[in-house]
Amino acid sequence: MSKGVLKGMTWSHPRGYDPMVAASRLYEEKTGVEVTWEKRSLQDFESFPVEELARSYDLIVIDHPHVGQITKEGCLLPLDVAGREDEREALERGSVGASYPSYLWQGRQWAFPIDAATQVQAYTPDLLPRPVSTWAQVIELAREGRVLLPLRAPHSLMTFYTLSANMGNACATHGPGSLIDPTAGIRMVEMMCEIAQLIDPACFDMDPIAVFEKMAEPGSNIACAPLIYGYVNYAMPGFRERLIRFADIPVSGGLGPVGSALGGTGIAVSAFTGHADAAIDFAYWVASGALQRGAYAAAGGQPGHAAAWEDDAVNEATSNFYRDTRETLEGAWVRPRHDGCMGFQQQASDRLNEGLKNGHSADAIIADLNRLFAASF
DSSP: OOSEEEEEEEESSHHHHHHHHHHHHHHHHHHSEEEEEEEEOHHHHHHSOHHHHHTTOSEEEEOGGGHHHHHHHTOEEOSOOTTOHHHHHHHHHTBSTTTTGGGEETTEEOOEEEEOOBEEEEEOTTTOSSOOOBHHHHHHHHHTTOBOOOOTTTHHHHHHHHHHHHTTOOOOSSOSSOSSOHHHHHHHHHHHHHHHTTSOGGGGGOOHHHHHHHHHSTTOOOOEEEEEEOOGGGGSTTSSSSOOEEEOOOBSSSSOSOOOBBOOEEEEEETTOSOHHHHHHHHHHHTSHHHIIIIIHHTTOOOSBHHHHTOHHHHHTTTTHHHHHHHHHHTOBOOOOSTTHHHHHHHHHHHHHHHHHHTOOHHHHHHHHHHHHHHTO
């Protein structure tokens, strides 16, 4: 393909959009293939039907819980094409934690990670000289009014997932049984209820970006967000008036900073594209270590390849964001990905928040979460 145009869809944030535009400009210079990008809000990105996007775009940025749904719908092309095994092995070796295998479903690779993320800890170094290391310390800070926690759906469920796995009681990822043992689940709800009663009720309407914006305000007394999806932009000096730093999650069990609910995004190719080879070529290229460590990171992206996470210059530009959270990423937990999990994620988050806000009993909340999970299969 000497000259052509591919259309891509990503999510509306500098971290999601700017690096794709920068990379595509470089790609056109190298290959003559133009890749244009449009963007959707984060909320829309998480819920909009992938099949509908696939009918309008050649390239789509997705998150891994969609893979069960997209496999059933047949709306994406598998990327494990013949003859490129060495390139895929290099991408797999460069996986940050389970980022690469999180897009492997029913024996096929449906996307390549271009953005690695999980719930980590955010703190403001002018208020908190060093990050907290235990959940007990989080509660102490919350009692002082110095903690925010994003609880807008689906983030309440993500926190439940992380606490559960960190305590050694990881939720189920396959059904159709229960999501979690009732005794363990009740303990997690009680932990969430305790902190929910100590923080600003506005947290129920806050996503990570809203929390970061509040933390970054001059004069804010918020010192810590203990479980929040990392956004590297806030660790870049000058992005906001106040710098936010990132660290491994505070532990609530004895297993270390493990069990965080994996996030991040991957690059996928539409099954309806008229330019399959060109789109697949771009996907391999944009996920590669050299591009991720270079132009992608330089444009404000949060790379999905370990080559960037280990790079001195990339860390220096981001207040050591990558090295300071790497252990949490390596121990992150891959959440359910079956067809039906996205509907469950919304319903479970809503049920959890309803219970936390209205003082429902923990056993009733867990009974409903287990029922919803079984019904999602």
